[in-house]
Amino acid sequence: MTTPRSATYETPFRLTYGVDVVLPVEVRLISPRVKVFDPSLTLEGLWFHNDLLEETREESRLRMIAQQEKTTKYFNKKVKTKSFRVSDLVLRDSAASQPVVSGKFKLTWEGSYRVSKVVSAGTYELTYLNGQLIKNAWNGMHLKKFYQ
Template identity: 45%
Template sequence: MTPRTSTGENPFRMAYGTEALVPVEVGLGSYRTEVYNMETNNFGLRANVDLLEEEREAAYQRNMKYLLQAAQYYDSNIKKRSFGVGDQVLRELAASMPTKQGKLQPNWEGPYKATEVIRPGTYKLETLTGEAIKNTWHASRLRKFYQ
């Protein structure tokens, strides 16, 4: 019965094309139950079914707008990290060696040198002695190293 935030409609209306009648309304009597007429009700139900696709399309558009706003809000709080070739970085220990992490272990290891940008946000690394690291690393798992 409660309209969803994302669509602005309640699920019953989206499924059946009409508003649900709550049992309390039947027992206590409401305007809808007092002015009920079988003929006009059937006409109204047929009209609701005819307009149901338009209502669903409008709800779909509201849902897409809601999802876009949620994504923009989430993305506004993310700090973009980018490194150049030759930059020194630290690598997250939990990503490189998940079995060796613990409460008293350091969170970052390194420094390493970024040798290649595979695509924006993905890097190949090597140790400072020139030994290549076999995997590629995402920028979210790296941190700039300052000496």
């Protein structure tokens, strides 16, 4: 059994500033919502909403910052830092150097290379074993220590 709709029935649809949607049929047949509509209350509500807009934006910004910090903390908890010294032998992730080459039998690691310079924490310049410099710097995430 369904319950009858009361005069205070609100549609589940809202427009940009919290204004209810009114269908053309409701205006033509004069629904209860159209009968009790008061434009002055609507304007007061919009002005009140505009007054609180900056406060709402600030609360949203703070929530966003808190969520970003939480995500960063979660990510950094799982990161294993790798550090290499100059003259260490390393292997390079082939997916990082040649991302278009793929397949089941593709080699996962390529090299061996020698670390020639530590650019910054986690960033390294590599050379081939014959001393020729590789033009790009590489993130330590894409390198693995090579043992002979």
